[in-house]
Amino acid sequence: MTDAPTTPADDARNESVETALAKLDLDAKTRLLAGQDQWSLPEMPEIELPSLVMSDGPVGVRGVRWTPEDPSVALPSPTALAASWDPELARRAGRLLAQEARRKGVHVLLAPTVNLHRSPLGGRHFESYSEDPYLTGEIGTGYVRGVQDGGVGTTVKHFVANDAETDRFTVNNVVAPRTLRELYLAPFEAIVKNARPWGVMAAYNTVNGSSMTEHRYLQQTVLRGEWGFDGFIVSDWLAARSTVGDILGGLDVAMPGPRTVYGEQLAAAVRAGEVAESAVDGAVRNVLRLAARVGILPGAPAVVTEPPAPVDGEALTREIARRSFVLVRNEARDGHPALPIGTARTPRIALIGASARDARILGGGSATVFPAAVVTPLDGLTAALPEGSLTYTIGADPNTELALAAEGFDLRATARSADGRVLATVELPNGRVQWVGSDLPDGVSYDDLDSVEITGTFTARDTGDHAFGTRGLGGFTLAVDGEVLFDGYQDRGESSDPFEAFFGAQTERGRVRLAAGQSVDISLRDTVYKITDAPMKAIGFSLLHLGPQHDPDELIAEAALAAAAADTVVVVVGTTERVESEGFDRKDLRLPGRQDDLVRAVAAANPYTVVVVNSGSPVEMPWREDVAAVLLSWFPGQQGGAALAEVLLGAEEPGGRLPTTWPVALADAPVTDTTPTDGELHYEEGVFIGYRAWEKAGSVPAYPFGHGLGYTEWGYETLDATPTEVRVRLRNAGARPGREVVQLYAVPGTGQDPAAPERPARWLAGFASVEAAPGETVEVSVPLRRRAFEIWDEGTDSWSLIEGRYEIQAAHSLTDVRLSAPLTVER
Numbered sequence: 103m104t105d106a107p108t109t110p111a112d113d114a115r116n117e118s119v120e121t122a123l124a125k126l127d128l129d130a131k132t133r134l135l136a137g138q139d140q141w142s143l144p145e146m147p148e149i150e151l152p153s154l155v156m157s158d159g160p161v162g163v164r165g166v167r168w169t170p171e172d173p174s175v176a177l178p179s180p181t182a183l184a185a186s187w188d189p190e191l192a193r194r195a196g197r198l199l200a201q202e203a204r205r206k207g208v209h210v211l212l213a214p215t216v217n218l219h220r221s222p223l224g225g226r227h228f229e230s231y232s233e234d235p236y237l238t239g240e241i242g243t244g245y246v247r248g249v250q251d252g253g254v255g256t257t258v259k260h261f262v263a264n265d266a267e268t269d270r271f272t273v274n275n276v277v278a279p280r281t282l283r284e285l286y287l288a289p290f291e292a293i294v295k296n297a298r299p300w301g302v303m304a305a306y307n308t309v310n311g312s313s314m315t316e317h318r319y320l321q322q323t324v325l326r327g328e329w330g331f332d333g334f335i336v337s338d339w340l341a342a343r344s345t346v347g348d349i350l351g352g353l354d355v356a357m358p359g360p361r362t363v364y365g366e367q368l369a370a371a372v373r374a375g376e377v378a379e380s381a382v383d384g385a386v387r388n389v390l391r392l393a394a395r396v397g398i399l400p401g402a403p404a405v406v407t408e409p410p411a412p413v414d415g416e417a418l419t420r421e422i423a424r425r426s427f428v429l430v431r432n433e434a435r436d437g438h439p440a441l442p443i444g445t446a447r448t449p450r451i452a453l454i455g456a457s458a459r460d461a462r463i464l465g466g467g468s469a470t471v472f473p474a475a476v477v478t479p480l481d482g483l484t485a486a487l488p489e490g491s492l493t494y495t496i497g498a499d500p501n502t503e504l505a506l507a508a509e510g511f512d513l514r515a516t517a518r519s520a521d522g523r524v525l526a527t528v529e530l531p532n533g534r535v536q537w538v539g540s541d542l543p544d545g546v547s548y549d550d551l552d553s554v555e556i557t558g559t560f561t562a563r564d565t566g567d568h569a570f571g572t573r574g575l576g577g578f579t580l581a582v583d584g585e586v587l588f589d590g591y592q593d594r595g596e597s598s599d600p601f602e603a604f605f606g607a608q609t610e611r612g613r614v615r616l617a618a619g620q621s622v623d624i625s626l627r628d629t630v631y632k633i634t635d636a637p638m639k640a641i642g643f644s645l646l647h648l649g650p651q652h653d654p655d656e657l658i659a660e661a662a663l664a665a666a667a668a669d670t671v672v673v674v675v676g677t678t679e680r681v682e683s684e685g686f687d688r689k690d691l692r693l694p695g696r697q698d699d700l701v702r703a704v705a706a707a708n709p710y711t712v713v714v715v716n717s718g719s720p721v722e723m724p725w726r727e728d729v730a731a732v733l734l735s736w737f738p739g740q741q742g743g744a745a746l747a748e749v750l751l752g753a754e755e756p757g758g759r760l761p762t763t764w765p766v767a768l769a770d771a772p773v774t775d776t777t778p779t780d781g782e783l784h785y786e787e788g789v790f791i792g793y794r795a796w797e798k799a800g801s802v803p804a805y806p807f808g809h810g811l812g813y814t815e816w817g818y819e820t821l822d823a824t825p826t827e828v829r830v831r832l833r834n835a836g837a838r839p840g841r842e843v844v845q846l847y848a849v850p851g852t853g854q855d856p857a858a859p860e861r862p863a864r865w866l867a868g869f870a871s872v873e874a875a876p877g878e879t880v881e882v883s884v885p886l887r888r889r890a891f892e893i894w895d896e897g898t899d900s901w902s903l904i905e906g907r908y909e910i911q912a913a914h915s916l917t918d919v920r921l922s923a924p925l926t927v928e929r
Contacts (some may be wrong), residue, residue, distance in 0.1 A: 110182040115394040118402035122149040132368040140539025150400045159213030162471035165206035174471035175415040182426035182736035184231035185758035187843045189244030195695040196248020198413040204253040216242045216289040220265040225687040228718020229464035232761035233792030239292030246297040253406030259303035266776035268519035274308040277785045283894035300333040302541040304340045320666035321352030334388040356384040422744035423738040428758035429811040431732040440730035442752025448669030455674035456499040457716045467684020473740035484741030497661035498729040500887035504571045504608040507533030520552040533645030539791030555627040562616040565815040567652020571610040572645025577629035583622035585890035587612025676716030685796035687776045689705035691722045691768045701725045720764040759810035772799040794862035814840035823910040832883040834874035847911040854906035
């Protein structure tokens with residue numbers, strides 16, 4: 103158990119908590135544990151406690167309304183942040199998000215996501231950090247410290263083994279104790295002990311037969327007991343399903359409201375003798391302690407009384423993006439590496455790809471926010487290059503399926519009552535209406551709302567047949583340019599997913615032929631579908647669009663001609679929201695559409711081809727050895743295009759290293775399964791996921807864990823290792839300043855217990871980054887944790903130190919070891 107020293111401020115907060123608790127009767131206490139709406143807990147006039155507000159993260163602060171009228175800074179994806187291998191940068195990102203949260207009146211951020219990349223098919227991996235538990239824990243620790251530096255709470259999620267989206271509400275993940283401890287619990291443990299988060303979110307899934315919101319062993323014995331966690335545990339939205347089971351299992355808050363398993367149901371369970379009131383008191387203490395920490399409990403000193411200095415959101419977003427970009431290939435042509443691009447040597451640059459024009463800056467689902475402005479790759483390079491030096495061609499468009507109506511649309515939504523009375527009209531940034539609880543526009547009540555109509559104009563960018571469609575439930579009437587394309591009803595069918603209206607299937611409703619530049623009126627009326635037994639009041643549907651599908655062969659041929667006429671070609675390829683998003687796992691790792699064919703054709707036309715991969719997690723790149731350079735940009739946030747121009751043109755170097763192994767092909771990946779059988783998903787691979795599994799299988803990936811090239815070279819000179827510290831001296835052997843991530847791997851050697859359980863061939867034991875000028879020598883000290891040499895002993899149900907000889911490797915990546923030294927570990 104972690105016994106952190108208390109301070110006078112802690113004592114004052116605890117005293118205020120007890121004073122407030124004594125003033126609340128049973129009904130008030132149980133009401134405080136239940137969401138009053140989508141994002142907040144009810145105010146408590148008895149103790150002068152205002153409503154406590156939570157909001158989605160992790161790349162931006164959504165606020166209580168999902169609307170462009172209150173824009174949010176959009177940071178690069180968590181995979182990008184992890185690719186920086188820089189916990190201090192993560193801390194600075196957290197401080198920016200705390201600044202955003204305070205501006206939006208938010209007390210608690212629902213982030214970070216620290217689940218692991220068990221299988222490359224995980225659809226939500228862009229929202230978590232890495233395949234490695236230690237790297238995940240270090241980045242997550244920095245993030246939590248930063249947010250809480252700003253006086254805003256965090257909820258580390260999703261506790262635990264919530265590593266895929268398939269059947270996420272019902273799946274029973276069967277995980278052996280050692281695997282659970284060494285991999286999936288490890289990031290949570292590190293963050294709890296090193297950052298003291300104020301909250302943890304219980305996941306949807308079941309682990310070893312118990313749903314996580316009811317999991318007494320993991321929530322009470324491990325999280326609170328062993329680790330000393332003293333924050334609040336909140337359910338994932340709609341995860342709480344058992345009044346008695348959840349409160350006894352350790353769940354403090356059931357979200358969202360107004361209908362939850364707590365509140366009146368919990369009070370009734372206490373009065374019936376099914377739950378002791380002391381269990382309710384414990385949960386209320388945790389909530390009141392949170393209120394005290396964020397500064398809204400009267401009489402209690404806030405943890406942070408003076409927020410950190412203001413952060414320039416655009417500058418930090420751009421810095422994180424360029425520090426996250428991973429240069430995985432950079433071949434020389436005519437004696438010069440392809441990157442950075444020398445504009446004097448290669449003055450004509452061709453930019454190709456739909457993702458260069460319509461940048462994907464973040465992943466889909468609840469992580470979505472609306473930034474005030476977005477810099478695309480086309481924008482960034484146009485601004486950075488001399489006029490006339492850049493050409494643009496779309497190439498192969500990956501958008502072959504209906505998507506949210508966005509580009510070219512000017513839309514608003516009008517809410518009406520059953521008698522036709524207008525309740526409110528609001529602007530829409532795209533074709534999605536998503537009003538949940540407090541998201542409802544001012545003047546609109548759920549009970550009065552009968553229909554919502556999206557109206558506006560659409561200006562076609564291309565000539566051809568434009569497809570229009572819908573996603574959602576209810577009675578739809580869709581009209582374009584005065585023509586009714588659809589008038590009918592869509593129900594939920596057999597789906598049991600409560601988010602079907604938001605993340606469900608798209609349906610094409612009709613096509614209209616338009617000329618480029620032509621503007622037409624458009625409307626979509628939805629007689630809203632209300633689920634009478636729904637635990638939350640939500641309205642969700644979407645207007646969808648797909649532009650003309652031109653002959654891909656012609657588009658690729660046009661791109662090849664543009665490439666042949668240029669000195670250097672930059673091709674931007676990427677995934678779409680139908681590939682990477684919350685709510686489903688990936689079926690494969692292929693780039694959508696004809697993007698692979700596009701790259702092959704362009705590379706054949708011009709050997710100076712640089713490919714930028716705009717995805718949140720791994721994709722197959724069958725052409726990778728045919729191009730001069732490959733740069734991974736992840737989902738780079740709102741300043742991604744500006745950062746990309748800086749890196750491509752050499753103003754900055756790409757600073758990232760891979761936080762996850764990238765396979766040549768999905769078939770090569772040693773762990774891929776995300777689909778339960780008879781409701782269960784067995785983690786049969788044990789502790790062997792990610793690079794640990796690759797090495798055990800003897801397989802060679804496209805790019806290994808930790809890989810990443812810069813614009814300079816590094817010479818590793820000396821390595822000194824003790825059981826508690828490793829010191830590495832290295833020199834910048836290149837011609838320009840640079841940054842290096844020194845990675846330390848532990849390799850088990852001779853003299854160890856042969857009866858000990860099988861361990862990976864090596865594992866990440868520490869890391870640190872250094873910066874140096876050309877020719878400069880620097881030394882870095884990296885602490886070694888005892889845990890790096892321990893395993894979880896299932897016989898004694900405790901950590902066990904494995905004594906003996908080890909080798910410590912100082913490496914540029916997992917497969918690029920520069921120095922090694924022996925190390926003896928003893929008790």
